[in-house]
Amino acid sequence: MKTSKVEVVTNIADARSTVLSAQAAGETVGLVPTMGALHEGHLRLVDASLAECDRTVVSIFVNPTQFGPGEDEDRYPRTLDRDCSLLAERGCPMVFAPSASAIYRPGHETYVEVGSLAESLEGTIRPGHFRGVATVVLKLFNIIPANRAYFGRKDYQQVLVVQQMVKDFDLAIAVIDCPTVRELDGLAMSSRNAYLTPIERQQAAGLYKSLQLAESLYQAGECDVATLTGHMRLSLAEADITKVDYIAFVAAGTVTPVKKITGPTVVALAARLGTTRLIDNLTIG
């Protein structure tokens, strides 16, 4: 176990010049954008970057513009010291942890306008969310002009938004999406799991169970999305998960709904357990 100290950079100019110096010396740089409250899902992204790049930077920034009114920005867990310890153990040398006022300076008014990708699934439930995500990711890419950036597949639609932005804006960065990391009972790791009461935590395993059910029914020959969705709803209800925002079957790599599974398909869902909103997805077909 490595326990070297993590350098925490808060200044934009310092972060950029460190990265540019590394690249000028021929190093490749990997960026892992996070909102902190790190868990094993984040750390696997860090592992991937450490394995593939000469230098890794983890950004920790709870981005205000991706939270809507009444969402959980205020209570979002902020655990910088613990995050740095975890990163030090993993061997990550540098954290970029700017203040909100360094990222959104007075008079800030330019944003990324995300297209149709923002008009379904999470975008419908969380208006403005992907505009905020895309804007801060673009800023982070410009501050830390990395060669590769690592994102978790749990946030399926976020990965699509970032990939679309990179393509449309001709950004010279490779977007790498890494598999969702799960707890032993299948719950996708998320910083928001910390909000769950013990009972909700038990119920939350039902999210992945319903995705697995769709997969096994599909493998047994069921291709009709309405039928599969019905089974998933029953399965979620059995786990006492009744506040389901959506269950969606979309063609993999898109947010285009399908009625029958005829190729790679992402099953995505969002549900509320008490005051906590969780999302998950699984690719089948």
Place this chain on the structure above:
Amino acid sequence: MKTSKVEVVTNIADARSTVLSAQAAGETVGLVPTMGALHEGHLRLVDASLAECDRTVVSIFVNPTQFGPGEDEDRYPRTLDRDCSLLAERGCPMVFAPSASAIYRPGHETYVEVGSLAESLEGTIRPGHFRGVATVVLKLFNIIPANRAYFGRKDYQQVLVVQQMVKDFDLAIAVIDCPTVRELDGLAMSSRNAYLTPIERQQAAGLYKSLQLAESLYQAGECDVATLTGHMRLSLAEADITKVDYIAFVAAGTVTPVKKITGPTVVALAARLGTTRLIDNLTIG
């Protein structure tokens, strides 16, 4: 007079790698984004870049997304061969001239959302114009990651939009605005001047005359914007310029209207001569 040949690059990857190679070798790169139909105004931007940077790239791209319905995208002059001759004479080594389909590929849907700057002056008359400008400029900055980019001050509000975007998106490029270049009678050079009939061309000199009138009245002690605007309207009418979109007095570096001139102030105007729309501005105070 230099007459070396200009290299015309149409491929995005080739353009980027040429620039990155130059920078890796320690050279600074200047970008002059244009829509072609080059005139002396553009060429002075090229001169500035050649003087200040080791390598200069002129982009020539008639950007469809900055034209509104019914505007002049179709008739906008396209004169690539002549442009290249002019640039060769000036000693500019490289032109980036992509096709529209290379810049806006199928499925493109991410844009730059410009804030309040787009809600006055040109933005009011040309909805979506600055969204298109900012988007293509961001793309050009990403394709040609130059150290400096040169813009003409005639497009005052465009310069502000680009500066705001560079600041808000943390782009590592210096935006340089260069003085407006004028014909002998004062008409600001513009590719659109080519649309003017001989009579309109004579009338067009009235635009700058009205700006000069405001300046001389101000120098004689008149600070009231309503009074100055009235004099300008009369002056424009004397030149048979009656279709005035706006006459605006704004605090320099902003689009905030002022009622009295108490400091550096930009007088901006837009008018139509026949089917041709022209803009100009002058800083006074």
